[in-house]
Each structure stands twice: as structure tokens, then as C-alpha cells.
Amino acid sequence: MFKIKEQKRVIKVYYPPYQHVAKNEQINYKKVAGDPRYPKLYEVGDDYIVLDYIEGKTFFQCLQEGIPILPEHVKQVDDALLFARNRGLNPSDIHLHNLIITKRGDVCIIDIARFSQSKPCEQWNDLKSGYYRYYHKAYFPSKLPKWLMDVVAALYRTRKGTSNHT
Numbered sequence: 078m079f080k081i082k083e084q085k086r087v088i089k090v091y092y093p094p095y096q097h098v099a100k101n102e103q104i105n106y107k108k109v110a111g112d113p114r115y116p117k118l119y120e121v122g123d124d125y126i127v128l129d130y131i132e133g134k135t136f137f138q139c140l141q142e143g144i145p146i147l148p149e150h151v152k153q154v155d156d157a158l159l160f161a162r163n164r165g166l167n168p169s170d171i172h173l174h175n176l177i178i179t180k181r182g183d184v185c186i187i188d189i190a191r192f193s194q195s196k197p198c199e200q201w202n203d204l205k206s207g208y209y210r211y212y213h214k215a216y217f218p219s220k221l222p223k224w225l226m227d228v229v230a231a232l233y234r235t236r237k238g239t240s241n242h243t
């Protein structure tokens with residue numbers, strides 16, 4: 078992922094053997110085109126795509142830096158995923174690094190190559206349960222160390238048998 082200076086865009090390059098993922102991701106972005114909760118797709122190549130640069134913080138950074146993730150953000154993710162479903166996609170691989178709270182306070186979802194997989198994915202539901210069960214509670218710390226979140230994510234992947242995505 079490279080930020081293009083002077084333009085508010087990023088270029089995502091897929092290295093071998095993952096070039097074919099570029100195709101999936103661009104097809105998926107075209108399906109959700111026009112929705113502000115997904116970055117706009119500008120250009121595509123065999124092994125790259127060019128997207129809007131979303132200025133903001135990922136949910137992961139929010140937890141790390143103590144920036145509140147509000148119930149309306151969770152609701153916006155739900156709505157955006159429902160929208161993708163209505164466009165024939167199967168939202169998958171929803172995790173803290175792929176959800177951004179923009180500078181304006183709205184949610185944006187990135188990294189949607191796996192939205193076209195057929196296998197069901199429980200990841201967002203699991204995150205949401207965690208949000209309401211723990212994050213919402215008064216005793217939940219305002220900031221979480223990165224190492225702890227990395228450990229939790231690794232344990233989750235081991236339990237669920239999912240691979241090491243970012």
C-alpha cells in the first residue's frame with residue numbers, strides 16, 4: 078500500500094503469487110461503487126488498484142490510542158455490510174485493521190477482496206459481541222497495547238482456523 082503524494086489516493090500493489098487478488102478486489106469495489114462507506118476505485122491494473130486515501134484511524138488504532146468507537150460506528154459498519162450483501166457480496170475478513178473512522182467521524186471499510194468468497198465468515202459478529210460484552214463496560218481500559226491486541230487476534234485465528242490476514 079503506497080500513498081500517492083499530492084493526490085488523496087493510494088495504490089495497492091499485489092505481489093506474486095497474489096496478483097489474482099487484484100481482480101477480485103476490483104470487481105468487489107465496482108459492486109459497491111457509489112457508496113460513501115467504501116473508498117472510491119479510480120484505476121485498475123493486472124496487479125494493482127488505485128483508491129481514495131481515507132484520512133482517519135483504523136479501529137485498531139482507535140483502541141490503541143484511546144479514540145472512542147461509538148455504537149453508531151458499529152451500526153454504520155452493519156449498514157455498510159448489509160448494503161454489500163444486497164449487491165450480491167458475502168462480507169468476510171472484517172477486522173480492526175480494515176475498518177476506518179474517518180476524520181469526519183464516519184466509517185469506511187477497506188480491503189474487500191474476500192467479500193466474494195462463498196464461505197460464511199463470523200468475524201464481524203464475533204467482534205460485535207466483544208464490543209458489547211467488554212468494550213462497552215466501565216472497567217474496559219481506554220487504551221489497549223498493540224501486543225495484547227496482536228495476541229488476542231492470533232488466538233482468535235488459531236481457534237477459528239483462519240489464516241494470517243491483515
Ligand SMILES: Nc1ncnc2c1ncn2[C@@H]1O[C@H](COP(=O)(O)OP(=O)(O)O)[C@@H](O)[C@H]1O
Nearest residue numbers: 078087116128129130131135174175187188243
Ligand atoms: N484507502 C485507504 N486509505 C487509507 N489507508 C488505507 C487504505 N487502504 C489501506 N490502508 C491502510 O493500509 C493497511 C493495509 O491495507 P489493506 O488493503 O488492508 O491491505 P492487506 O490486504 O495487505 O491487508 C490498512 O490496514 C490501512 O491501515
Ligand SMILES: [Mg+2]
Nearest residue numbers: 174175188243
Ligand atoms: Mg487488510
